[in-house]
Amino acid sequence: MGETITNESKQANIYVDFQLEGMTCAACANRIEKGLGKLPGVTNASVNFAMETARVEYTPGEISVTNMQTKVQQLGYKAITKQENDIRGEHREKEALQQKRMLLLSAILSLPLLWSMVGHFSFTSWIYVPEILMNPWVQLILATPVQFYVGRPFYVGAYKALRNGSANMDVLVSLGTSAAYFYSLYLTISWFSDGASAHHGPSLYFETSAVLITLVIMGKLFESLAKGRTSEAIKSLMGLQAKTALVVRDGQELTISVDEVITGDVVLVKPGEKIPVDGNVIEGTSSVDESMLTGESIPVEKKTGDAVIGATINKNGMLRILATKVGKETALAQIIKVVEEAQGSKAPIQRVADVISGIFVPIVVGIALVAFIVWYFFLTAGDFAEALEKAIAILVIACPCALGLATPTSIMAGSGRAAELGILFKGGEHLEQTHKIDAIILDKTGTVTKGKPELTDVLTDHHDEAQFLRLVGAAEKNSEHPLAEAIVAGIREKGISLPGTEAFEAIPGFGIKAAVEGKELLIGTRRLMEKFGVDAKPAYESMTRLEESGKTAMLVAVDNRYAGIVAVADTIKETSKAAITRLKEMGIQVIMITGDNERTAKAIAAQVGIEHVLAEVLPEGKAEEVKKLQAQGKLVAMVGDGINDAPALAIADVGMAVGTGTDVAMEAADVTLMRGDLSSIPDAIYMSRKTMNNIRQNLFWALGYNTLGIPIAAIGLLAPWVAGAAMALSSVSVVLNALRLQRLKVRH
DSSP states (O other): OOOOOOOSSSSSOEEEEEEEESOOSHHHHHHHHHHHHTSTTEEEEEEETTTTEEEEEEOTTTOOHHHHHHHHHHTTOEEEOHHHHHHTHHHHHHHHHHHHHHHHHHHHHHHHHHHHHHTTOGGGTTSOOOGGGGOHHHHHHHHHHIIIIITHHHHHHHHHHHHTTOOOHHHHHHHHHHHHHHHHHHHHHHHHHTTOOSSOOOOOOHHHHHHHHHHHHHHHHHHHHHHHHHTHHHHHHHHTSOSEEEEEETTEEEEEEGGGOOTTOEEEEOTTOBOOSEEEEEEOOEEEEOHHHHOOOSOEEEOTTOEEOTTOEEOSSOEEEEEEEOGGGSHHHHHHHHHHHHHHSOOTTHHHHHHHHHHHHHHHHHHHHHHHHHIIIIISSSOHHHHHHHHHHHHHHTOTHHHHHHHHHHHHHHHHHHHHTTEEESSHHHHHHHTTOOEEEEEIIIIIEEEEEEEEEEEESSSOHHHHHHHHHHHHTTOOOHHHHHHHHHHHHTTOOOOOOSEEEEETTTEEEEEETTEEEEEEOHHHHHHTTOOOGGGHHHHHHHHHTTOEEEEEEETTEEEEEEEEEEEEOTTHHHHHHHHHHTTOEEEEEOSSOHHHHHHHHHHHTOOEEEOSOOHHHHHHHHHHHHHTTOOEEEEEOSSTTHHHHHHSSEEEEESOSTTOGGGTOSEEETTOSTTHHHHHHHHHHHHHHHHHHHHHHHHHHHHHHHHHHHTTOSOHHHHHHHHHHHHHHHHHHHHGGGGOOOOO
């Protein structure tokens, strides 16, 4: 992530994102974070070791971006803003290629040294080792380029760290390999000074230093390749964007880069093409595949006036679109931004790893020194070589790389996989918090239900149903009431054509009166029937039964005779019942909240299996209900549409906004459920639980590995080159364990 500056409000601080270069372990990240945090004007600094990024929140006028970059440079690293980072993309590829070349050179030079080491063991005496490889001068010639050319970055990093009064992985690697190399050099010079045979030399440790450097470089390369895979979600989201757009300017059709489209442009989208930007249809009809955004596989019909979203696919008709949101304002760009910010943020659990990493290296150097003294003076009676070998093994096995990677790699992989499932966590802290939820409050309208009334029941009294609906539809099509619109839409879906209306009158509080094909129709309440002297009492029982099931029922009379009932209801989303069952299986208390009357609310709740209902609650009262549950010691999630539920979403421990993301209700919520159905709630909790389990596994293995490895090395059961291989393997294994999150399947 490069530089991104946004104003939270007129008085708020702004932030900048940097790409960092030169970090080798979590201790480096801690040092940069502390260094930036101490600068005047900086209110918060957060460094992500896995992504190699820093986010700095600061007060404009008190400090500049250049001041921050200078501070990072003083600490021995490099901070690059977005513009510079985009230019340096090719440079980073060259650096990766250089790293591979270094590994190859190091491996070629180290292999003969490793072969010579085989000759030292009695159990490998059957393996042939050329005499020349046992020559100390040959070993020196092979080891020196590895130590000082390939290993130069470790010395540079160690020098910068020590100069700033701290220690990192580079210090451990430099200390360990230098001790082995220079002790071997001393033995080689002593052997030569004594006039020893050119073919037989002392036991040297050149292979220890060379093989260690090779293994560390190989581990870092594997680690960077694996880390690259943790950001696959961002890459796949970016890959959804259209590259070009066909726009109409000055009466001419021009194909331009999507980055050049401006608000107000008229964009033409042919069948099969991606819609390049967010906008409104001004001409044409088509169906659009919005599955990339909503997860809904059925294409959505679009006509003049309808909104369309960039990166969705136009299926079968030509559309002329007026661009309303371009560039960073589009829904997809907002989603990418949220995922990037979540991947770059820290979960509170990471503080444990940060604290340990910060004090780990000095402690390890101390342990290695104590081990050397104990072995040299007490256990080996002055055998410098053996005591040194034990100290080197401790220095190498204790590198805290795995510890630094444990949390951020899991956060990256977990939030990335969640985004693919249509769940956007606003930050690592929300991803962590979600797994603790034990009570969920669901808004009824638009969350449990579709939020749009539909025609559900038709009861006729000895009439042909199609003819009955034809008359009802003709009368209701003149009304602007939402219930009338639902009735007309339901009748038209049945393929029934509607005749014209000869007269129409809306009677507020009662219903409507209309004349259709010479017949007089009355549609409305019991009071409407009574007002016009229609005997509809035989239908009252059926009407009450419908009302008790949460529906709005309307009586119909034709020519002053009762003819039937039509009922409409805000229907339940298909996935609601299964999702609530899953939440209960997870041990979570589910509560439904609504402004509707209690009878309707309880009827809806019964259909989906919710026992706890809070009815007739005003929007401002929803936040109070959240507080009441929190006062009982519950960790509460509020799920709503993010508009009238904003106060409750903001005050809940975890606020979840259900929506398509076009109105980006992400501002009030901590989590946005893009797919707009309740199944995303258990999915979000499941992803949070799995991610936290993954982090705990990583921390356990990273800490356990170091805790167990140091004493094993101290008692002499670990050769330095084995310690180096284990250290490299630990970092790679942590990243690979995090990557398992990208293959998680959720159940529906």
